[in-house]
Amino acid sequence: xxxxxxxxxxxxxxxxxxxxxxxxxxxxxxxxxxxxxxxxxxxxxxxxxxxxxxxxxxxxxxxxxxxxxxxxxxxxxxxxxxxxxxxxxxxxxxxxxxxxxxxxxxxxxxxxxxxxxxxxxxxxxxxxxxxxxxxxxxxxxxxxxxxxxxxxxxxxxxxxxxxxxxxxxxxxxxxxxxxxxxxxxxxxxxxxxxxxxxxxxxxxxxxxxxxxxxxxxxxxxxxxxxxxxxxxxxxxxxxxxxxxxxxxxxxxxxxxxxxxxxxxxxxxxxxxxxxxxxxxxxxxxxxxxxxxxxxxxxxxxxxxxxxxxxxxxxxxxxxxxxxxxxxxxxxxxxxxxxxxxxxx
Numbered sequence: 001x002x003x004x005x006x007x008x009x010x011x012x013x014x015x016x017x018x019x020x021x022x023x024x025x026x027x028x029x030x031x032x033x034x035x036x037x038x039x040x041x042x043x044x045x046x047x048x049x050x051x052x053x054x055x056x057x058x059x060x061x062x063x064x065x066x067x068x069x070x071x072x073x074x075x076x077x078x079x080x081x082x083x084x085x086x087x088x089x090x091x092x093x094x095x096x097x098x099x100x101x102x103x104x105x106x107x108x109x110x111x112x113x114x115x116x117x118x119x120x121x122x123x124x125x126x127x128x129x130x131x132x133x134x135x136x137x138x139x140x141x142x143x144x145x146x147x148x149x150x151x152x153x154x155x156x157x158x159x160x161x162x163x164x165x166x167x168x169x170x171x172x173x174x175x176x177x178x179x180x181x182x183x184x185x186x187x188x189x190x191x192x193x194x195x196x197x198x199x200x201x202x203x204x205x206x207x208x209x210x211x212x213x214x215x216x217x218x219x220x221x222x223x224x225x226x227x228x229x230x231x232x233x234x235x236x237x238x239x240x241x242x243x244x245x246x247x248x249x250x251x252x253x254x255x256x257x258x259x260x261x262x263x264x265x266x267x268x269x270x271x272x273x274x275x276x277x278x279x280x281x282x283x284x285x286x287x288x289x290x291x292x293x294x295x296x297x298x299x300x301x302x303x304x305x306x307x308x309x310x311x312x313x314x315x316x317x318x319x320x321x322x323x324x325x326x327x328x329x330x331x332x333x334x335x336x337x338x339x340x341x342x343x344x
Contacts, residue, residue, distance in 0.1 A: 007180040007231065009247040011216055013209040018197055021174065022078040025295065026194070027163035029177035030083040030152065031133055033195050034141065036178075037066025038131040042124075049115055050124030052131065055314045063137055064144055064313065068323050070195050071150055076326035082172060082295055083145055083152040085138060086159040087288070090281055092238040092274065104130050147305045149298035149332065153290050161185045161285035171295060174210075183213050184231050184282045186224060220251060228282045229260045238278045242269055300332045 038052045041062035052062035074081050089097060107129035114123035145152050155162030163175040164185030175187040176194040183190055190211045197208040217227060233250045235241025242264075245253070253263045264271050272278065302324065309315040327333050 007183060007216075007227075007247075010220060010227075010251070011180070011183070011211045012219060013192065013211050015207040016191070016210045018074070018077055018079070018194070018208055021074075021191070023080075024173040025080045025082060025171070026074070026174045026176050026191070027153075027166060027172035028081050028083050028194070029159045029163065029175075029179060029182075030085045030138075030141065031159055032178050033067065033070075033083075034063040034133045034137065035131060036195055037063045038133065039128045041065050042127060044124060047120055048124065049111075050120070050127030059140075059313065060134075060137055061313050061315070063133070064140060064309065065315070065319070066195075067141060068144065068148075068309070068315075068319070071145070071148060072323045072326040074194075075148070075150075075332060076329045078330065080297060081150055083141075083150065084159045084163045084166075085142070085152060085154050087155040087157050087162070090157050090238065092277060092281065096237045104132075144305075144308065146298070147301045147308060148327075149300045151295050151297065153295075154288060156286035156288045157281075158185070158285065160187070161281070162287050163187065165285055165287035166290065171290065171292060181231075181236070181282075183211065183216065184228050184236075185285050186213070186283070188213050221255065222251075225279075225283065226254050226258065228279055230254045231282070232272060232275070232278055233260060233263070236278070238281060239272050239274075242272065299334075300327055302333060 038060070042048075042050055042052050043054075044050065052060045053065065055061050071081055107126045111123055111126035111130055114120070114126060142152055153162065153166075158181070160175060160177045160179045160182040163172060163177070164182050164187035166172045167175050167187050167189070174189045174191050175182045176191045178192055180190075190213070191208055192211070193206050193208045196206045199206050213224075217224060222230070230247075230250045232239060233242045233245045233254070234247055242260075253266075257263045257266055260275060261271065263269070305323070306320060310317070310320050324333065
């Protein structure tokens, strides 16, 4: 699922081993991560509705399963995750959000019809398109992260925008998201596929990839402002872009003419509406202030985790044991609260 503006053609993405992120504080786009698990960990039984896995009370648990596995893996590698949750979307995104809602409603109707017809194959395909990360699920996720001692932050607006600004301030070392827009927001280092590293997609093993903004700008001889202008021409969540301009044409034009204004004048095109506001969203994204100490990891609450995940949400013993084993490997669990002489 590629979100935002596709800068793949410009980016020189380098495969990395997750162990390279040891000791790094990684800002993770919580919403995109949750969507990834909600659309993959789902009911694919012969007469399943294709929706995300639920407990016997009907509560969705797919996002918690995926996040538990991945988060404990990161912790076991010495990576320090900080999850960033989307705030209210910028008003400029209203058209894009309306279009997404429209698509979801169409898919919901098709899903319902397919279930009525007993066409489970179509139902399961449509189920992926109607996934919703509800406020209840968000609260569940935050509660589980608290129990793991993992920090989270509410964004002022876009999650990857908040993460990028925090990375520029030095509060995060890396921003992890599938969304290329993190680079437009100024994230010095973007890591993609962090949450799916090692899994199989179309028969190939997915690898985490690192993109360094300064190298990308230097390679194409662009300033960050020009990169943002290029993205606006190609099309972003805030504006559909200029007709007939893709990445290849766009980069030639921006290099020779410098700005959207100059390009529109040269090509006799209308300037994108609210251009300065869109630039401002990328170049100066609103960001909630976060105290440095609020990002220091907390304690793992083993009893709380077992209560929340195993007793209340019916996680299997195996799933809980695997998570606790990884936390022990990272020395994050204080056994019995007794500190022995040997642990000094």
